[in-house]
Amino acid sequence: MIVIIDYGMGNLKSVKNALDFLGLESKISSELEDIKSSKALILPGVGAFPDAMDTIEKLSLDKVIKEEVNKNKPLLGICLGMQLLFESGFEGIERNGLGLLKGNIVKMKDDKENNIKIPHIGWNDLIYNRKDELFNNIEEGKFVYYVHSYFAQNYNNEDLVAYSEYGENKIPGVVRCNNIMGAQFHPEKSGTVGLAILKNFGELIK
Template sequence: MIGIIDYGMGNLRSVENALHKLKVDCVITSQKEVLDQCQKWILPGVGAFPDCISNLKKMDLFDYIKDSVNNGKPLLGICLGMQALFEYSTEMEYCQGFGFIKGNIQLMEDLNVRIPHIGWNQLEKNQDHDIYSILGHEPYVYFVHSYYAQDYEDKDLIGYSVYGDLKICGLVQHKNVLGCQFHPEKSAEDGLKILKYFVEDFV
């Protein structure tokens, strides 16, 4: 069973529908006793970083997730959920994240491109990884965001996209944590393959 963490923000149904398309058992929940029964978790998200962290803390989920993941629970963060995996963000205000992955989240600042970044971009390989054996030759994925990860360690970066002069951290992994800045549930067949990889082969 895959647990889709419901903290009041995010494209929960889109993720659920994508997993159902893959015939994966999943549940949308904020209840710890239900999440305890799930083998892996997905943390989706749409909105502002401080609201994400605030909601998780108000629902008494922040420390629960942090402790569980530090103890080995596999976690996939999507979009804002991926950003929350990093150490902190400066969106609206300084706000600490989970700190599972070294790095921080900053506003995309490049006057040569439109912000927010919305649309399809090729996912470029940063290093060899099992996930590329199941993706197409030139995988394209769908982004919707105005903030992006910086100061991360290159060893954690699996794939990136180029947008204007910016190198967008697209796919990251550190130990039992996987993160997609793009929306795999909206990224056609390659996106479904990434979700399938997380469900069946990750950690």
């Protein structure tokens, strides 16, 4: 069972629909016992970094997430959910994240003269930094769907699996440190490529 963590700010139903399509058993829940009994976790997210962390801490989800990750349970953060995996975010105010990955979240640079506008919305191709099981049977250069204004910086390069380029911005598209994984784009909105990534995530727990 994959538990999609519900803290009121996620793209929950579309993630659930994608997992259902793949035949991966899943449940949307914020119950601590569900999270503890799961085989893997997905942390989705749409919205602002400080608000998300405030809610996660209010519900004590930060503690249980860290406990389960320390047991080597696979965790996949999506969009804002990926950003929350890092040490801190600078969206309006500086706010501590979950601190599961080294790095922080800062606003992307725009360049209106060259049509580089923020937020970054739409399809962009993935460039591989290293091999990873999440990209089994997926060729480099495939396009995925992004919607964001902030991105990870000052991360460990060995944690970077794949990235996209948007003007001056090198966007970490997929990061991974052992059982902790993140996708800045939305796999559930990225067609067959996104479904293949979610399928590969599901293979990690079989």
